[in-house]
Amino acid sequence: MASNTASATAPNSVPVVQLSRLTKQYGAFTAVDDLSFSVERGEIYGFLGQNGAGKTTTLRMIMDIVPPTAGSLNVLGASRPRAVKRRVGYLPEERGLYRKMKARDTIAYFARLKGLPGGKAKRRADELLDRFGLGAFAKSKIETLSKGMAQKVQLLSCIAHEPELVILDEPFSGLDPVNQQVLEDMILEMRKGGRTIMFSTHIMEHAERLCDRFLMIRKGRKVFEGTLEEARASGDSTLILQTPDDPLPLLSLPMVTDIVAGDQGRYSLVVGRDADRQPILRACLDQNIRVEFFGEERPSLHDIFFQLAGTDQVERDSQ
Amino acid sequence: MSTLLQLISFEYRKYVFTRGFLLFLLLFPILGVLAAFSLVVSENAAPVRAFVVIDETGGQYEAVIDEALMKERTRRELAAWDSFAAQAVMVEASSAFPLSAPFAPGPRSDERLDAFAAAGGLAAALQAAGPYLRADAPITPVVKDSFIRLSLPPDVRRVAGGAEQINALRPYLGGEQMMPGGRPLFAAILIPADAGGGGAIQFWTNNLIDDSLLNAIDRWITRDLRLKAFQDAGLTPADVRAVERLSIPIGRYTLGEQGEEDGEAAATDFIRTYLPLGLAYILLVMITTVGSMLLTSTVEEKSNKIIEVLLSSVSATQLMVGKLIGLAVVGLTIPLIFLTSGGIAIALTGSSEVTEAIKEVLFGSHLLPVFLGYFIVGYLLYASIYLAIGAMCSTIQDAQSFVTPLYMAMWAPLPFLQMIVQDPNGLIARIFTWIPIYTPYAIMMRMSADPPQWEIIGASVLLGITVIYVLGLMGRIYRNGVLSNGGAPTLKQVRELAQRQKA
Numbered sequence: 045m046a047s048n049t050a051s052a053t054a055p056n057s058v059p060v061v062q063l064s065r066l067t068k069q070y071g072a073f074t075a076v077d078d079l080s081f082s083v084e085r086g087e088i089y090g091f092l093g094q095n096g097a098g099k100t101t102t103l104r105m106i107m108d109i110v111p112p113t114a115g116s117l118n119v120l121g122a123s124r125p126r127a128v129k130r131r132v133g134y135l136p137e138e139r140g141l142y143r144k145m146k147a148r149d150t151i152a153y154f155a156r157l158k159g160l161p162g163g164k165a166k167r168r169a170d171e172l173l174d175r176f177g178l179g180a181f182a183k184s185k186i187e188t189l190s191k192g193m194a195q196k197v198q199l200l201s202c203i204a205h206e207p208e209l210v211i212l213d214e215p216f217s218g219l220d221p222v223n224q225q226v227l228e229d230m231i232l233e234m235r236k237g238g239r240t241i242m243f244s245t246h247i248m249e250h251a252e253r254l255c256d257r258f259l260m261i262r263k264g265r266k267v268f269e270g271t272l273e274e275a276r277a278s279g280d281s282t283l284i285l286q287t288p289d290d291p292l293p294l295l296s297l298p299m300v301t302d303i304v305a306g307d308q309g310r311y312s313l314v315v316g317r318d319a320d321r322q323p324i325l326r327a328c329l330d331q332n333i334r335v336e337f338f339g340e341e342r343p344s345l346h347d348i349f350f351q352l353a354g355t356d357q358v359e360r361d362s363q
Numbered sequence: 364m365s366t367l368l369q370l371i372s373f374e375y376r377k378y379v380f381t382r383g384f385l386l387f388l389l390l391f392p393i394l395g396v397l398a399a400f401s402l403v404v405s406e407n408a409a410p411v412r413a414f415v416v417i418d419e420t421g422g423q424y425e426a427v428i429d430e431a432l433m434k435e436r437t438r439r440e441l442a443a444w445d446s447f448a449a450q451a452v453m454v455e456a457s458s459a460f461p462l463s464a465p466f467a468p469g470p471r472s473d474e475r476l477d478a479f480a481a482a483g484g485l486a487a488a489l490q491a492a493g494p495y496l497r498a499d500a501p502i503t504p505v506v507k508d509s510f511i512r513l514s515l516p517p518d519v520r521r522v523a524g525g526a527e528q529i530n531a532l533r534p535y536l537g538g539e540q541m542m543p544g545g546r547p548l549f550a551a552i553l554i555p556a557d558a559g560g561g562g563a564i565q566f567w568t569n570n571l572i573d574d575s576l577l578n579a580i581d582r583w584i585t586r587d588l589r590l591k592a593f594q595d596a597g598l599t600p601a602d603v604r605a606v607e608r609l610s611i612p613i614g615r616y617t618l619g620e621q622g623e624e625d626g627e628a629a630a631t632d633f634i635r636t637y638l639p640l641g642l643a644y645i646l647l648v649m650i651t652t653v654g655s656m657l658l659t660s661t662v663e664e665k666s667n668k669i670i671e672v673l674l675s676s677v678s679a680t681q682l683m684v685g686k687l688i689g690l691a692v693v694g695l696t697i698p699l700i701f702l703t704s705g706g707i708a709i710a711l712t713g714s715s716e717v718t719e720a721i722k723e724v725l726f727g728s729h730l731l732p733v734f735l736g737y738f739i740v741g742y743l744l745y746a747s748i749y750l751a752i753g754a755m756c757s758t759i760q761d762a763q764s765f766v767t768p769l770y771m772a773m774w775a776p777l778p779f780l781q782m783i784v785q786d787p788n789g790l791i792a793r794i795f796t797w798i799p800i801y802t803p804y805a806i807m808m809r810m811s812a813d814p815p816q817w818e819i820i821g822a823s824v825l826l827g828i829t830v831i832y833v834l835g836l837m838g839r840i841y842r843n844g845v846l847s848n849g850g851a852p853t854l855k856q857v858r859e860l861a862q863r864q865k866a
């Protein structure tokens with residue numbers, strides 16, 4: 045799933061979102077620090093980082109809700125994102141609806157605010173509600189809907205005006221597994237319809253399944269941008285060694301930086317990215333460490349995230 | 364429709380097309396009717412106070428009291444008749460009132476009272492007026508007595524001595540026993556034998572609040588004593604009456620508008636004085652009501668986390684302007700509806716002197732445009748503050764800590780209200796005129812007294828400058844505060860929000 049970028053990033057296409065050296069400071073606190081990245085047309089772009097890493101602030105700057113302190117950005121060809129607000133759909137992390145309003149009116153109102161004419165907005169609301177199984181609740185007040193239904197209405201409200209670019213801030217948070225799957229399907233369907241989707245999350249599984257490319261930030265700074273393959277190649281590798289013996293003597297090898305014990309005699313050896321595997325096997329033989337299994341483990345995005353943007357990295361950096 | 368119009372129409376419909384608002388519109392006139400009804404009812408439902416007199420002077424003062432009661436009744440009947448006749452009796456244009464004295468309108472003098480009583484009172488007057496009553500005459504008046512003197516119950520009469528009789532009346536006064544005929548006894552009056560020569564009258568009652576009967580007895584007997592004193596000094600009863608009747612007539616005059624004649628104060632003049640006062644009050648109520656709507660609307664959007672969704676479509680400034688205008692229109696809807704329904708009511712029921720006067724004052728002067736102007740300016744001033752408070756607070760509780768001082772400031776001039784009303788161009792009135800947050804009310808209240816034009820213009824310019832400044836300041840707080848988190852900000856944080864400039 046995560047490798048389908050060739051068509052999305054045609055060499056001469058103009059990026060849908062482009063940030064260059066964007067910085068946001070609140071008093072002495074720097075929320076976003078010299079951040080540059082670009083989102084290409086038609087791709088699903090994941091925006092990963094811990095809580096407080098600066099994801100929401102970055103998205104708010106893209107939406108022109110808060111102004112940047114320094115740097116420049118370009119959204120759909122406009123340097124003032126306000127000019128293209130109507131072509132963008134935004135689902136903020138902190139989201140809510142008018143509790144007394146009906147589902148259909150809610151979607152239609154937000155679509156009208158985005159410039160859709162009244163009649164069309166209502167038709168679009170009906171159509172979306174029907175398609176996503178909420179047709180029977182079109183005239184129900186938001187306060188009477190279940191949380192999952194309200195979240196769906198929320199998402200429909202931000203895409204009813206058929207935006208070219210959809211920005212979702214932590215869209216999966218608060219959803220049960222069934223609705224998470226519904227949302228994944230919706231995102232994929234939107235891409236099929238030619239839209240560009242950018243979403244932030246700290247749940248790596250969604251990003252791994254959906255995203256063509258990622259951005260990882262930590263403390264407001266970019267730590268990685270690229271595909272999952274590129275991410276895998278960028279970090280340390282993990283080798284799996286299964287042995288009934290104690291593998292600790294292998295730590296004396298220069299390429300082995302860490303050994304983590306797993307279940308049933310499985311050990312994870314953290315080695316440098318381009319480290320030669322042969323000396324490790326030889327050392328096993330020399331030290332009488334019996335080898336029952338030896339192979340490379342493909343790191344998950346979760347592991348890469350921990351390496352690049354996680355707490356370990358924070359601690360390692362601060363030393 | 365532009366985005367701003369969308370916001371305005373949304374805010375407007377959110378408040379106007381609600382059950383609460385429609386109910387308010389419906390209830391308000393009903394409340395008015397109820398108030399009017401309660402006036403009538405309280406007049407009719409006032410209890411008839413029954414009392415007994417133990418007159419140890421041999422019945423001398425009992426007769427005085429009875430005569431006074433009689434006269435009181437006649438006075439009420441005549442008053443009821445006069446106001447009924449003014450509305451109910453047909454008077455052909457250029458012809459005289461069809462009934463002659465004492466039924467024809469006139470001053471309620473002692474002579475007319477006596478003649479009215481002699482002619483048969485209200486019942487006779489109504490009968491005489493029968494052929495001349497208009498088809499749409501109001502219901503015929505019924506006059507009730509306030510006081511009724513009862514004779515002593517037989518068991519009390521059997522007891523000898525005033526003090527003992529009062530003692531025997533205890534169960535009646537305490538309400539344990541009813542008087543013959545079923546009435547409760549309100550009071551017992553013991554008039555000692557030496558009442559004219561310094562002896563005190565004893566007024567026994569268990570009701571210490573209603574002293575109307577006590578005052579009446581005092582008035583009646585004192586008058587009788589004086590009358591006798593005058594007679595002892597050699598004056599005839601006619602002389603005494605002539606002396607009593609002496610009074611200097613005072614007519615109330617006001618200066619007419621330019622090109623108008625000065626004249627005796629008419630309904631129009633009273634309305635010209637009091638209508639602006641009423642409008643100033645409406646202004647205050649409207650601004651407070653609409654302001655608190657703005658506050659709850661903003662806090663709702665913040666606490667329900669709708670604000671960021673909105674901000675992805677519209678700018679904070681657009682949102683603020685949309686809200687301000689939308690709710691201003693809500694505020695104006697209320698008087699507009701009442702004005703229209705009042706107009707329809709007048710058109711349906713025909714006009715009276717008072718409604719004509721109201722019409723003349725409302726539409727014949729610049730009162731309405733001035734009201735509208737000050738509503739808008741005053742509203743912007745207060746509403747922007749409410750908006751900023753709403754933007755800073757995520758809950759109504761947080762907002763309360765800011766709203767309370769605002770309310771206190773708004774209502775602070777209340778103790779001075781009387782002074783401004785009595786002396787519309789006095790020092791207090793002028794001071795409040797120059798304090799921008801009170802300018803709209805102060806000028807509205809002074810309107811009837813034609814304050815100096817330079818003061819109106821000067822204070823209005825100052826108000827305008829203040830409004831622009833406050834609007835800018837509150838706009839900054841709104842834009843910066845609307846996405847902030849946490850509880851009510853400290854004063855220092857408020858200052859920061861007000862200063863932080865959008866990059």
